[in-house]
Amino acid sequence: MKSLGVGLIGTGYMGKCHALAWNAVKTVFGDVERPRLVHLAEANKDLADARASEFGFEKATADWRRLIADPDVDVVSVTTPNQFHPEMAIAALEAGKHVWCEKPMAPAFADAERMLDAARRAGKVAVLGYNYIQNPIIRHIKRLIGEGAIGQVNHIRVEMDEDFMADPDTLFYWKSELSAGYGALDDFAVHPLSLLWYLFGHVDAVVTDMSRPYADRPVKEGGRRKVENHDAAHVLMRLDGGISAVLMANRAAWGRKGRIALQIFGSKGAITFDQERMNEFELYQADGRGSEQGFRKILAAPAHHPYDRFIPAPGHGLGFNDLKIIECRELIRAISGEPSVIVTFEDGLRIEKSVHAMAESFHQRRWIEIA
Amino acid sequence: MKSLGVGLIGTGYMGKCHALAWNAVKTVFGDVERPRLVHLAEANKDLADARASEFGFEKATADWRRLIADPDVDVVSVTTPNQFHPEMAIAALEAGKHVWCEKPMAPAFADAERMLDAARRAGKVAVLGYNYIQNPIIRHIKRLIGEGAIGQVNHIRVEMDEDFMADPDTLFYWKSELSAGYGALDDFAVHPLSLLWYLFGHVDAVVTDMSRPYADRPVKEGGRRKVENHDAAHVLMRLDGGISAVLMANRAAWGRKGRIALQIFGSKGAITFDQERMNEFELYQADGRGSEQGFRKILAAPAHHPYDRFIPAPGHGLGFNDLKIIECRELIRAISGEPSVIVTFEDGLRIEKSVHAMAESFHQRRWIEIA
Amino acid sequence: MKSLGVGLIGTGYMGKCHALAWNAVKTVFGDVERPRLVHLAEANKDLADARASEFGFEKATADWRRLIADPDVDVVSVTTPNQFHPEMAIAALEAGKHVWCEKPMAPAFADAERMLDAARRAGKVAVLGYNYIQNPIIRHIKRLIGEGAIGQVNHIRVEMDEDFMADPDTLFYWKSELSAGYGALDDFAVHPLSLLWYLFGHVDAVVTDMSRPYADRPVKEGGRRKVENHDAAHVLMRLDGGISAVLMANRAAWGRKGRIALQIFGSKGAITFDQERMNEFELYQADGRGSEQGFRKILAAPAHHPYDRFIPAPGHGLGFNDLKIIECRELIRAISGEPSVIVTFEDGLRIEKSVHAMAESFHQRRWIEIA
């Protein structure tokens, strides 16, 4: 396969994270071509130039449409704020580029549907940046479940908590506007939903509570403004096959920094994981003598692929940014027509559909089935 | 105050636990009269005699009504299976005895109401054995919340999990019969509800899911029998003042042995606790420099009263049975008319009312308000 | 066997702890006679009376020699400060009583030797209160090692840390006087040594460092006084069979409250334990697939005898004081001539011999062999 020409739109944290991945993927994995970092777009031309130099891109532009028109670009990383995803992703697909778009697809469901349509029409690879599923530990958990290590799964709990909205004195900003979405639900509950989707498949039915820890927030100019969405959301769910699940998401949970805590219960054991300690998981197996049964803390190791591509020794640990390198390689494999672990626009739409159903359940105060 | 004459009905684990408490309460606390262990009742006379000798009771009987009729008995510990609670507690109250009854009050709500009526009519102290609230750590958490250590509480999660029903090959027994109750909900979700009641007050509204990890279980004689109630229950709740809460209870959760995990989030911090490590809790306070903020693991210490009555040094640890000694002293204080931390029949009825509302919500598949 | 008559000298924390054990042992275990609490001695007669009432003793005295002369007393609990142990224990033994003496035996080795002589001459049971070995978890660890669960043990680390001397502003008091002993070494390193003795046998050779975190301490009257002993001690050791071990003891270790952390490494696995979480231990076994190997956190359970005599369900937890109840039953078994797990004066002398060798090593700045 010829070397991929890469275009990157956006150079905030996720833009940098994509750039790091494009720079490292060949060195880490060896089994893909080294991509060419061709074109970078950032709203301001000076910033675009600076970032192109830092990130190692050949060209820089303040006009993302020029990047998309560049014939040297084969794949476009879209890392701009969510509201720009539909326009950019669709334009790139229509120009015949593959697309690697940060999650979620779009604030409005109809826009997300348009993105999927465009991907289908273009016949190009269109992937969302749900990087948590790329953790070798998560992959290994999937393998263990598939092997029956904990028997038939019957119950799941997942908590996603951070505290960036926990301080009631934080000034009102756009994240609290209704136009930014439901709040915790689409702001980050989509991450644990991607894990549930990856590990267990789709959500069938939901009942939701959403809450507002603080009714209003101070405004810089003085006075207070009413908070328009919900910093916390809690959902009872039924998954494929009747598995019961509880999803809890809270962006106002003091002390939690990047918690995505999974508890998975089966007929023969249990598995737990917390993203704040992303290099370990716990496994309980109900076998052997009862007096020695317990949750086993297992550290990330070369046997948890593809940890071995980064480090040949156990217990040394990957970082958050490494997950993006793994995702990048999966994307390249998908483009090459090889089997890969990715969240396509089709999968992503299903995730967003369940988010909207959750919000609907809250407003109707009853269970909602998801077709 | 004169020395209390104690009667004990039932000598299973809880009976033994009451006996240990009655034996130890004076030595531990000093500030109450040493109770006289007067009369013990157990279905079989030989067993009653043996246990009376072991537990240090003067008299033994196979007829609990003789114990209740004994004029030397001032207070009756009722530690028999739940279905016997109403008859025994009511008889004891009508005989003018104080009652210390294990939780829950009764399988049927109407019986629980009759128990409360009897207590009111008798004017005697009628207390339920919700011992988890007696943990010095839980008392200290209540103090911290009252002092505003984590600001205004806005969200709570509580999980109660054990694994005694986790093995699908466990034979069908009475715990899976409908007559035994809803399953996880009344079998042990009442414990975390007692903690919520103690720390935050009453439940206002609920929506519930209940699930059956295993549809049927093997029968000793061969074949399988349908499970009639639910080993797992999950509830979204609103408490007094609009606090959102999630309650999860599962008696088929492999690996959990006595987990009662609390997470309490407020406007200035958070507190966590897990009964499996009952001698510690975690406190996060959002003050000081951000670079050193974190959850603080605090070990039980003399400053967490009444830990100091057991041990003068921090970090040495109380046991589960010690909680019953504390409860016993609170009961004696209540009988003496002193301020005390107890769950009265009135409080208990409120807890059981919320349990029934949760079950109702599951059947109606919608939110239920609790009057 | 007839009921044992108990005498208790001293009513500080350890005195109370003995009293609790004597009160509870029959109720917990059933298989021993209920002891009679006969005589209590405390320096001040009023206090003696008050404590006798609290602890349930029949008689009280301010003269411990009268207690020892009491023909109703069969066994004497000696819980006074260490310097009084020799006189009281020897007098009790000479009066034909069994003795249960708190550790360590005596500040001076010669006195400890005299105690052992007295025990031998009297032919009575003479036991030291090394209660940590009574933890059902520790007993189970011994069983696991005996079964070869971690293969041949080759290396051990044990840390005992508290922080009651950690504050440099704590006033000088008797614990810092040379007459009180070496400091950390005999003040509490004897506890981990009792664990090593119980689990692995005797110490063969040692090299020691001792340190003084604070050279002097403030005196109430003003000024400062030189600290005369060492709050921290660290020892490299060789045990029976060449096992290498490291012992670390520090009573000025901020944040540690009752830490006794054991790490045991063998040819097939490892075990860890920390007294601050006395109801759990960790087991690593190098078997099965490498990708699932890890330290297993095992909660105390009925299978870890005699936990089952206290609680029939796993994960509920014993307390520090419960260990004394187990020790009390072992003492009664020893008195009855049954097999028992106790530290006799003979064992205790060996422990103290190793302590003195450690101190000698520090002064000579070289390894010392222990005969």
Place this chain on the structure above:
Amino acid sequence: MKSLGVGLIGTGYMGKCHALAWNAVKTVFGDVERPRLVHLAEANKDLADARASEFGFEKATADWRRLIADPDVDVVSVTTPNQFHPEMAIAALEAGKHVWCEKPMAPAFADAERMLDAARRAGKVAVLGYNYIQNPIIRHIKRLIGEGAIGQVNHIRVEMDEDFMADPDTLFYWKSELSAGYGALDDFAVHPLSLLWYLFGHVDAVVTDMSRPYADRPVKEGGRRKVENHDAAHVLMRLDGGISAVLMANRAAWGRKGRIALQIFGSKGAITFDQERMNEFELYQADGRGSEQGFRKILAAPAHHPYDRFIPAPGHGLGFNDLKIIECRELIRAISGEPSVIVTFEDGLRIEKSVHAMAESFHQRRWIEIA
């Protein structure tokens, strides 16, 4: 400053790690020039070509001397086995290149001295790859100690344990030969020594025990061969200013994968850290109300520089390989004459001197002072 030309000798794990760092350093930090990856040397030419393609180097050679002679190369990464370090590093320095050499310097002290001589003569930057000191958490711990957050440090414990030699059935290989060094002491105790050096300065005196968990090991051809060095080493130490320290290193410690556990005690608090959970540390501060004092678990955060250059949100975590990127940037800063955090050959020699003194102490069975 002009762009640095990089040469890399060796492409095992550390070679890959250097390559990843050279590829990423500019993207992560922005504030340095993007290095040019000029020349890669690997013993086999085909492998050299393959790795040059994977790692992004322009030229490949099987003759490392050609790399050193290449005028486009300004700095040489030496990542070959330890015995080759002296020859390569000295040749590079003599050719006027800066050197980034993996630790330790050399098996023989005299060779390490020659390396330092060469560095001095060349006047070039000569740095050792002690990457653990680059962890933002470690840097923050140094800052906290400097600020007096735990007062005056008086005691330190550090454990470094892995289990790659723990299986007695592992075949004899070169790591067990005397020519490979002392065993645990120089194989990896140098890592915790680099931490002690970075945080506290030099070692003044030591007494050591070394042990051999297995006397011999199976040989592939059958039979067994005697193990010639020691898989475990334990050292009592005194550091600058009289701080007492205990160093424990064991490469046969089942269950430990990359443990470097630090415990630091001071007059006002304590700090703990474990490399197996490299994105967090614990801080105990003896201030405020005693009833809420405890070890605070602090997750890596942007305030712990330079974590912020990788990720702008707390709790997301760096990986082991990221430490090398930080080290690479420090090296570039050193080359540019800017202040930097590095271990120079001078510092490294001091570390190796203390290792040799430790081994000497073991053979002499006494304390050794280090000049």
